[in-house]
């Protein structure tokens with residue numbers, strides 16, 4: 051009996067802890083948004099964040115998309131061949147890429163690259179009292195550190211997703227034309243004809259949400275970082291895990307909202 | 312004028328401050344001494360609101376700091392952190408001029424840079440460090456950049472957390488004189504934490520000794536040597552024997 055109670059109590063503790071974290075993260079998100087809306091705005095930090103998050107993530111997002119598009123073409127060809135529907139390859143690659151794989155895989159790669167580096171940078175600043183120093187220099191850490199990064203990620207990730215979508219479709223095209231003997235012009239025509247605006251648009255909206263979540267997790271765990279190198283390490287790990295899980299969970303929710311019949 | 316009244320602060324089970332009472336008159340230099348880990352840094356951080364006390368009241372010029380407008384309040388302060396706390400993403404001169412490049416005190420870039428270089432010179436650093444990054448400097452140089460940053464906007468109230476730790480004796484002398492000058496010429500109110508008795512004697516108008524979570528002794532500098540307090544005497548003479556236990 052006591053064993054059961056102890057077991058239930060431990061589950062309860064985990065759930066309470068989880069709820070408390072959700073509450074703290076929500077408050078942090080609301081605080082961030084409220085600071086976006088109030089001056090001052092640090093343009094220089096925003097520009098640097100755009101370069102760090104957007105520009106420098108292009109190679110990894112591009113490579114991910116290229117290989118994913120190629121593999122997708124092979125898979126759909128193999129699957130389609132079972133009921134003689136090989137012709138669907140171009141349109142399914144395009145739809146799969148822009149609706150799902152572009153935003154999700156792109157988001158996960160950016161999460162690995164960006165959430166970790168933001169958490170490590172801000173965590174180190176916390177541990178070495180640089181955040182305290184900001185406060186004494188009349189600069190709000192949320193405005194100076196969090197707002198530029200969150201805003202930059204929210205704007206940059208959709209652009210990355212758009213670029214990734216194109217490269218992914220191109221990857222499918224390369225495989226389709228060179229390995230699967232599609233006619234180049236027909237492949238392109240098929241891709242364009244069946245793609246609707248909202249297929250792409252929904253993926254970009256997902257990208258914006260993922261970008262927001264990635265930078266938010268990086269900043270949140272960085273600011274919460276414990277003392278010492280160990281604290282920073284833990285913050286970095288938590289930021290990547292939380293950002294990845296949130297991307298996958300919010301992807302499901304958004305897909306329900308956008309496409310549920 | 313800074314007044315601390317019954318300040319308590321614990322971190323978990325670690326009761327660091329157990330009722331600190333301290334008064335620093337305007338335009339005077341208070342030096343805080345005390346053993347390592349007794350809570351000197353925590354004490355000055357409570358005044359700035361970087362650490363929230365569990366209990367007690369802090370007033371600056373009669374105004375309760377917990378209720379003050381944060382921006383206006385912090386604009387009057389400068390702080391040198393024990394570890395320097397330089398922004399490692401910014402070059403040295405932008406660290407020093409940080410306050411002069413944003414917000415209410417914003418100045419044109421050239422002017423901010425000129426002021427930064429002038430402040431660097433005052434802490435004994437040459438112009439060529441201005442464009443280096445903090446990570447490229449030695450520990451003592453970083454400390455002095457932190458000092459230059461603390462005084463750059465000429466604040467009314469300045470806190471120095473171990474300004475001379477890690478400096479050679481000559482540079483320590485330069486920094487001690489600089490802090491004294493800031494009090495005398497600019498009329499700043501300062502609180503300095505130090506372990507260096509030479510600094511204490513150069514910088515202080517008043518001395519306070521923190522021990523066991525409370526102010527063990529406080530008084531004017533000239534009263535320190537004759538004070539009848541065994542803890543204080545053991546500390547300023549650096550004796551291993553005495554009421555303060557040195558665990559071995």
Ligand SMILES: Nc1ncnc2c1ncn2[C@@H]1O[C@H](COP(=O)(O)OP(=O)(O)OP(=O)(O)O)[C@@H](O)[C@H]1O
Pocket residue numbers: 322325327345346347348349350351352353354393
């Ligand atoms: N953020 C914090 N979290 C937990 N404990 C803390 C924190 N800051 C300080 N402490 C603890 O408070 C105590 C006093 O720390 P403080 O830094 O004020 O010491 P100090 O008197 O400045 O020592 P030193 O002369 O070595 O700098 C220490 O035991 C330290 O471990």
Ligand SMILES: [Mg+2]
Pocket residue numbers: 351352353393472
């Ligand atoms: Mg200290």
